[in-house]
Amino acid sequence: MEIVRENFQRELPYIKEAIEECEFIAIDAEFSGLHTEPNRRTQNTTLEEGYEDLRNSASKFLTIQIGISTFKFDPSNGSYLAKPFNVFVFPTTLTGYSPQGRCFLTEASSLDFLAKNRFDFNKWVYQGVHYMTKDEEEVYKRERTKAVNNEMDNIAVDAANTMWLQDVIKRVGEWKNSKQALNFINIQTNNAYQRRLVYQEVRRYWPTELNARGQAGHIHITKITEKELEMQQQQRQSDLQRDIESSRGFREVIDILSACKKPIVGHNIVVDLAYILAQFVGPLPPTVEGYKKMIHKTFPTVMDTKYVSYTASALKGLAFDSSLGGLENMVGTINFMGCPRIIPHYRHQRYLSRDLAHEAGYDAYITGSIMIRMLALIAKNEVPLPAPLTKIEIEVRKNGKNEKRPNSSKDPKAFKTPKKNAEPKKASPPPTAPVATPAPAPVPAAPKKFSYADIVHRQRAPAVAPAPTVVVPTPLPPAPVVEEEEVEDEMEESESSESDYDYIQESDFPAHEKPFSWQSPSVTTLQNVLHWGRSSHGCINLVSS
Known part of the structure; x- marks a missing residue:
């Protein structure tokens, strides 16, 4: 769904509803530029130097398009329902006045990349959703x-x-x-x-x-x-x-994302977060630790598909290309068969094909879909924790015995310690010839249960006439013509107890279980650690000291 200035206020309640009901949110952004000093970062760039470069770029370039895609698990079919939104944002108020007096840079290579991917610059300027930071809102107020x-x-x-x-x-x-x-x-x-x-x-x-x-x-x-x-x-x-209230513009969506406390997913998300925080929340802190605290305070749970793809043991050797397109191809291979499907909501059919790649809404939708399938595969390979010991097992181990645990460990009565001085079992007598026994009387079979369609079909079929007898029966008056709908109605009333609906119980269609849990150990260890590209340190841990 495309969101512009014209329909933003009308669709804002729907966006809020989608965020509140979903399980997690994927985000992506497009920028007017990425590097104030290109080719400055190398393999020897320290974390502090890399962050200073990122902070400088985020304060001078603009986020011009933001993609948000919500994902909700549907237990009826075991799939995820997606609602992707593609939003153009432009730094003005609803009336066109810009109290922040914002000036921004553009990078020729970034604009060229956007133009080649059919970015609509006119729509961005004329229909971009307005916004303000909290400080700018206070000045305006x-x-x-x-x-x-x-x-x-x-x-x-x-x-x-x-x-x-x-x-x-x-x-x-x-x-x-x-x-x-x-x-x-x-x-x-x-x-x-x-x-x-x-x-x-x-x-x-x-x-x-x-x-x-x-x-x-x-x-x-x-x-x-x-x-x-x-x-x-x-x-x-x-x-x-x-x-x-209207002057907040798109920043109200950022406030909703922050308040919901749900997982935020992105691809190489450390850059997207820097631009989004600098543009919609406030200036980035001067230190890396301050930046990490700002992310964690705004979005308590963050996950990076790029970091997960090369860190999770279940995915080792599967991804040959860690780009978004490379991971999209990876999760479409045979290794991910059986992973849940992702179905766009009927109001969000814009991204059924790959023609809109590199549009922020499409990239957010693909990012969330990749994360779902990767975490589902990780959950399949997760080693379950051993069941807790029962009281009897604890006592046995205290006494220095090391018997094997029974199969039904959940039932304490199933665990039996060997008896002392137990006598050996007596050998069974040799088998004798079987004695013929009379065949049991045949038990009448249970009446066959027919479906409603079978009963109607049987009613319509002509009955088999019995063998002719010598006595010719007196001809009966012709039977009244019964309409086909009346026959079906009568059968439905008389044979309602034999209907299929009486035999199909709700338990015959059990709800699908979620393929993974955000609280499982294999998932929590991958949270709040972001990929940091082209540097020797490799990643940034948001919760480390």
């Missing part, structure tokens, strides 16, 4: 509140506009005191500076008597009563609250 409450700071009047402003004040005063004048007056203005001066003077001379409202090319001033002023102030406060 203070500015808008002051404007609504007429608490804007006064500005100085320059010499060029002194005479013009004095004439405006005089005209407005004469109009206000005239009993024969209209209920409004329009003051022509040439620029934003003159409009600001008119607002300022009306607020200073007639704060509770006049109301000034900007229109195309002029300021519309009207007389107002105290009751109208109070109602107008309440309306402004309501509009202000709605404007502040």
